[in-house]
Amino acid sequence: MSTVIVLAKAPVPGRVKTRLCPPFTPEEAAELAAAALSDSLGIAAAAAADHRLLVLDGEPDFELRLAYLDAGFIREPQVTGTLDVRIAAAFADAARLDPGPALLIGMDTPQASASVLDDALAAMTVRPGxxxxxxxAEDGGFWALGLREPAHPRTAALLLGVPMSRSDTGAVQLRRLEQAGLDVLHLPMLRDVDTADCAYAAAELAPDTAFARRLAGIDARMRSA
Known part of the structure; x- marks a missing residue:
């Protein structure tokens, strides 16, 4: 049994994707965040996991509620705290749901694929694996993190205290895993959608996503204004 976790913020203007502003308005940044979250939910829904968990900061609007319910997600609220605390709590939520392998992704990589998630889940499910x-992630962070045994007593020590939103965040997190003696599967590097340049790069890599379509629509509005 396995679980895929999507850790996300409700797409509220002024609270999400603020580094996209400018050139985008807070409302347009929220539109792009909503599309990226929709893609992330679709990727997670298509993965061969037994459970799907949305750990959300904020309250979902009607459209988001329909999206995660239709895809079979269970929703849990994010705890208050720094990102490392929220990630640790998300894995604890997954462990309560099922003690099997759990894989966490964010809402910042709409260009990701379900096949990559499947590879990770399969690698953590088989023995020895x-x-x-x-x-x-290209900015020095990470876009996905998986643990074979999220309920293990060592999990908190693997996650808590990792400095977030720094150029060495990923290196520190990976070192924690390796120093604990874990056999780590390395997944492909991706670029988070944090800035306008990142947004256009992600859309170019995945032109059939909701994110790419929303970005094209916003571009068209900007050109006609």
Whole structure:
């Protein structure tokens, strides 16, 4: 049994994707965040996991509620705290749901694919397999993190205290896993959608996504204004 976790913020203007502003308005940044979250939910829904968990900061609007319910997600609220605390709590939520392998992704990589998630889940499910999965982001962070045994007593020590939103965040997190003696599966590096340049790069890599279509629509509005 396995679980895929999507860790996300409700797409509220002024609270999400603020680094996209400018050139985008807070409302347009929220539109792009909503599309990226829709893609992330679709990727997670298509993965061969037994359970799907949306750990959400904020309250979902009607459209988001329909999306995660239709895809079979269970929703849990994010705890208050720094990102490392929220990630640790998300894995604890998954462990309460099922003690099997859990894989966490964010809402920042709409260009990801379900096949990569499947590779990670399969690698952590088979024996001997891998104890963890790690996917670096180009900015020095990570876009996916998996643990074979999220209920293990060592999990908190693997996650808590990792400095977030720094150029060495991913390196520190990976070192934690390796120093604990875990056999880590390395997943492909992707670029988070944090800035306008990142947004256009992600859309170019995945032109059939909701994110790419929403970005094209916003572009068209900007040109006609």
């Amino acid at each position: 891998h104890d963890a999965a790690f996917a670096p």
